[in-house]
Amino acid sequence: MIGDQQLIRLQEEIRKFLAEWVGEKKSENYWREPLVAVASAIDPLFIELRRVVDPEHAMPEDLLPGAQSVVVFFLPFQQRLGEENDLFGFHAARSWAEAYVATNRLIQTINTHLNKRLEEAGYRSTITPATHNFDEEKLVSLWSHKHLAYIAGLGTFGHHHQLITASGCCGRLGSIVTNMPLSPTPRPAAQWCLEKAGRECYACVPKCPCGALSEGEFDRRKCYAQCLINDGYYGDLPLVDVCGKCACEVPCSYCIPTPAAIR
C-alpha cells in the first residue's frame, strides 16, 4: 500500500494544475482550494450503491480491471458564486451556470493530467466523466460522484441530498479509478448536516424554488425539472441542467456547519 505521501502528491498535482489553469486564464477563477480523498476499490460500500442508488451502478472494477483505489476530488466554489445564485431568484444565476460548464471542463482536464502522471509512475487509471453519466429515465447517476465522495471520506450527505465536505457543499466533484494502491481516507465519524445530527436547521428547505425539497421526501423529478428549466433559460450555454439553490447561503455552503450558523 502506498501511503499518505502519495495522496499528498496527488493533492499537490491538482492544486498546482488548478493554479496554472487560472494563471493562464483558461477560465475565470471560480474555485477555492481543492480537497482530495481516496476509497479502496474493494470497500464494501461500493456494492451497497447497487442497492441505494441503482442496480446498474458501476463498480470500480467495471471501469478499470485490477482497480485498487478511487481518488475523488472536490473543487469548492468561491463564496461569491453561492451569494449570486442565492440572490438571483427563481433561475440559477448566470455565474453559477458558467461555473458549472467551466468546472466540468476543468475536471476532465485534471483527470487527463492525473492519468498521465499515474502512467509515468507505472500505473493505469480511467478517466471518468465529470457529469452526464446520468440515466434520464430513472434520474440517477450510474457513477455517482456524491456517493463515491462519501465512501472516500470527503464528507456526509445533507438533508438537501448534496455532499457536505470540509469546504461545504458549493462546488463540484471529480474522480479517477486507478490500480495504484493508496491508503483509504477515514470517513467522518459524525453527521455534518445539522438536521441529521439532531440540531434544528432545515435552512435549505425554503431555498428550493419549486418545492422539490421539503422537510419530508425529496422529489427528484421536480428537482430535475427545475434543472432543465435553467438549461432552457441559458440556451446560449452548453448543457447546464443545474440549480443548486438549496446549497447556497445555508450553514453548510462553504464549511462544516455549526449551530451558530443557523439564521
Ligand code: SF4
Ligand atoms: S442547510 Fe442545514 S439541514 Fe440543510 S443540509 Fe445544510 S446543515 Fe443540513
Ligand code: SF4
Ligand atoms: S437543486 Fe434546486 S430544485 Fe433541486 S432541491 Fe435543490 S433547490 Fe430544489
